[in-house]
Amino acid sequence: MNKILFIVAGLVLSYTSFSQTYKDGKLYLNQDGSQFLKMTLLNQVWLRHNENNPGSTTNGFDKSSTTDIGIRRLRLQLFGQITDRTYIYLQIGENNFNALSDRKQGFFIHDAIGEYAVVKNKLSLGGGLTGWSGLARFAAPSVGGQLGVDAPLYQQTTNDVTDQFLRKLSIYAKGKLGSFDYRVALSDPMAIQKSSGFNAATALTKNSNFATTPPKFQTQGYFQYQFWDKESNMNPYTVGTYYGSKKIFNIGAGFIYQPDAMWHLADNGRDTLKTAMTLLAVDAFYDAPINKEKGTALSAYLALSDYNFGKNYIRESGPLNPSTGNANASVLNGAGNNAPLYGTGQTVYGQVGYKMANSMLGKAGTLMPYVSVQYSDYEKLADPMVFYDAGINWLFTGHTSKLTLAYQSRPVYTSNSAGEYHSTDRKGGIIMQYQVFFN
16 A cells, blocks of 8 residues: 555656646746747648649649649647757658658658857857748748748748758848847758759750859848837747737848859850849738737738849749649640749739637637738739739637638740740639647
């Protein structure tokens, strides 16, 4: 009997000790909680019907539309303040896994950084594979905290071209000086030869592309003035909405610059011309409650950008692409749900969402409709590129558990006899995403 009592007492003491050191998802390493480790998990699953671009094929077979299931994002984060000034951050996961993907492809590293606080809160220095980068708010979005099914992808300007899913090999500085929040970084671009779909035979044409010569370092920064509540800058990733739990109004500006990053053939077809990559942006973010008692809130974001990738640069992208090829050479978009989201030119982007009252659906949560529009005037396109996304979030438990139904519409560009690319059609897709986020 005494032995049983001793064991029970030991278990009670162990549980009491654990409950004092583990709280709010953090494992505390000291008494005051200033040193800790934390783990998060995220999974986003899509059920989708997509109208494919004209000429799209799947493994050689014509496919005008696709209904599919896929994992858009899967993430595991581990990070912590392990001494008063030392911080470590690791993120692994995978993206865009569907029935066409290589099986057992495994996780890959998204982030791996170490950071030291030189002057606490005001100046921290770090390095590694990281999302600390420049340009705009959603150049490094918090994928679990977005307003819709995707952040504005065009702000991830070199995604998987000279970086690893927007993460770059960098050294960086970041901090807050009162209401002024800043981040600057020096990055070593990854080899273009290792990017997906690289073709040495088409790397140098009269239209600008990333040069295959050894790249020079990239400099970048993003600077915000935060008028009301201050946002955390523990990690680089920015939230799309706080559902009214904070009162945020920020204005920001940023840049990315890399000398001799791009090249193209001169008009004579012989000489090679190199140009810098110069990307500029300004933006504003608003997220605040309308009626605190009811829980209603408004979220809004506006960004203006000027991208110079060189003469006539254009790049297509399609998340979780449901096709493997395109048999119609006149279609600029390429396969599946690709759209020319990136290019040399100017872009205006906006998104807005309205969170309804907390009690709207009782214990079943509430709703938050949203709409976003990207309007791009790209040099290579004869007509503006207009991409929009409209949907509604069913918030079971905020970002922790939510179901999103969205409709996305994109233009299709085809070439005419003069070699000009005009918008000749539009295609769309209906996406249902379920997100579970342990944070």
